[in-house]
Amino acid sequence: MNDEFKTYLESIDLTKVMIERIANICDFYQDVLTAKKDNIKDIFISEFIDNEGNRIYEDLWLFSDNYFLVSANFIGEDNFNIAYSFRTLKNLKIDKINYDFVKANDNSRLYIMYKKEYGFQGTLKASKENCNHLMEIFKKCLLPNLI
């Protein structure tokens, strides 16, 4: 895993224990992508803050030029979902709380809901400083693939 990814993961309070797990998942996905002559370019952890103020990490998203690579509930499960990304998003909806798309604070929350063909849909969730990262992902990886 590259240093940029590590820095990002540390910025959302993950320690070496979880980073190692994520690195293993990244290694698997990169092996798959190599066969397709593609590479992982970006990473995002979908997470939210629960009622007790704890950060709950849900899904690991990786992005290459041509694919979305997702491990849903990556802490509790071993599952790997690879989907072609190029212009496959039918709809993107943004909800935000205490966030101006530029500077996040501890109370900032950002939710981006996506819809793909054949009814596939989901939500990428971000809290605090992760909102800034999700906005970058939105611009680089999601918006260009909107039909």
Add this chain to the structure above:
Amino acid sequence: MKPSFEEYAMWLENEHHISLDQTIENNYKSASLLVREQLMESAFWTIISRDIKIMDEEYLLKTKGYNLFKEMMPPKIFIKPFDSFLLKTYRKNILNNDNFPNPPPDGWILPNNWFSRVNDIIRTSFVVKYLDGVEFLEDKIKSYCAECDLASGSDWEAREEGYYAVHINIRNNYEIPGIKWDTEVVDVSFEIQITTQLQDVIKNLMHKYYEKNRETIKSENIKWQWNYKSDEFATNYLGHILHYVEGMIMEIREKK
């Protein structure tokens, strides 16, 4: 006949020529503050505080998604108030001493040794969310003790009164002021209690009741287990019931 707690000061004066005056209390307070300060600056506590999130993530992975801790902050380190401390010495010297009027098996607990003899002058409490988190955290703390070359011992408390927790006693040498205000190096125990969320709730509710209960000599003829009108009956069984519920929660969690 055993003196009551109210008569304890007089007993110390008459039997051991110890005057329970302000000097004793001031010395206790100064010494215990110094021990806490040294502990908080120690490598052991620094590492544990730093690794709270790491331990939580290790447990999170092991259990596939359950947090170890409710809060990701190191707990506060408390000093036993002087009154509670004195009560504990009274219990060991008098109330629970079957040898009385002779010393208890390890000898009298007096100002010249009581910092070493009372285990929980400096203590803290970790609260874990699930029952299996207790053993997990105990193992982790013991590994940190080994890493810092500290002697430790655990007691898995399961008391008749419905109190369930693990107590880890970690011994180290600390510099403290002696009774004559010279500096001594004394072997003092730092007690880490590990308990579950539900037990923590009841512990806080029942703490005052436990303390009061411990002051008095109990009559052998009264069995609280049959005295359903007593406070003991409700409170003690509540502790047992909560422990049982936590076991059931584990069963459900493991079936998911």
